Amino acid sequence: MIDLGFIHAFVASLSVIIVSELGDKTFFIAAIMAMRHSRLTVFTGAILALALMTILSAVLGYATTLIPRWFTFYASSAMFAIFGLKMLREGYSMRDDEGQEEYEEVSADLRKKEEEAEKEGRSAGDQEIGVVRTKRHNPFEAFFSRIFIQSFTLTFLAEWGDRSQISTIILAARDEVIGVICGGVLGHALCTGLAVLGGRFIAQRISIRTVTLVGGIVFIIFALSALFIDPDD
Template sequence: MDIGFIHAFLASLSVIIVSELGDKTFFIAAIMSMRYSRTTVFMGAILALALMTVLSAFLGYATTIIPRWLTYYVSCALFAVFGIKMLKEAYTMDANEAQEEYEEVQSELRKKEEEVDKQAMVDLEAGISRTPQRRLLFSFVSRVFLQSFTLTFLAEWGDRSQIATIILAARDEVSGVILGGILGHALCTSLAVIGGRCIAQHISIKSVHFIGGVVFLIFALSALFIDPDDH
């Protein structure tokens, strides 16, 4: 198999896992899966993450108009910066960071549900029914699925994993980046919806950041051993 594809796949898979474990999207899936159907929550979240991965990969691929050697070494430098930043965050991070992030996401989701319930009550009291378009939409797609998709997509936008995917696609084979990224997201989201509260509250964000920093640095240093033309 092509070494470029393998490198892109492994890099994307590793980077996504260390970026997404204990991330906001992870907690969204974990909390929603405790209230609603795990399958529905998973499908909404993974569709959003897969779409974001493809969009990010093609954004990175668009930079191929720039000389190959330049994008390759610039991306490696950015990976090194990410790695150092994550190691610094791991060193200064509070041990209860995961619990705080979990409670913050839980609070946000509760507020959104209260807003939806309040709006539904106002509409009911005013005798306002859903528009035909909304009724048609909800006849095909459940509200939970849409909520999982929307919240995950918005939380992922501008996230570390999205930026990392763009950087990887700028230097590595796009197909490998996309497949590795989607698999990484699927594994993390599966853990979130299956483990739910247990994993969300006992995961060590400090350890994940430390491992993540090392992973980012490893792939940054790979530039010293792999020729850009091999990708």
């Protein structure tokens, strides 16, 4: 027998993550880092951070099931409607070059972090005795490469408090949590993979305005679905 609850949660989570993450800060982080470093390393660090954030958010949303089911179901649906209307309003007022500005801002931030990391990694010379002292190696950095750690950390911090994280919490409060996690992780993997493979070409040609408008419609659709679904199903 087909588990409709799982399918609905999976499709809802997958759709919401895709329209939330395309052209988002985490998307640009992966795209820019992949142009300078190993694509596999960048993708691995980013997707592990996003998967961890998805699981944590879903568990947090699931914890609200201690509250009466009907309340969390309709409250979360109302929040989806608010999110959708907010995205439509933002998309309507956006300029067509909004994505380019976001890309350049993230690129400048990453460039600054790269320069700081290079300065910290340089050896310090002792001019008085002519001995070159190298920086001690961190056992953690010896196991994981610096690029992996940077990709994981930057992605995790950028995702914290982001719209996709809040959406995951809301979805897990009203839908089947396993379906939310599976759909969310797959959505993140698709978006991050696209960013890593497409790099600058995709990042600079994504219309943030169009994605935001489509995202608003998707959020409203899932909010309206509450009118046709029994909260106890």
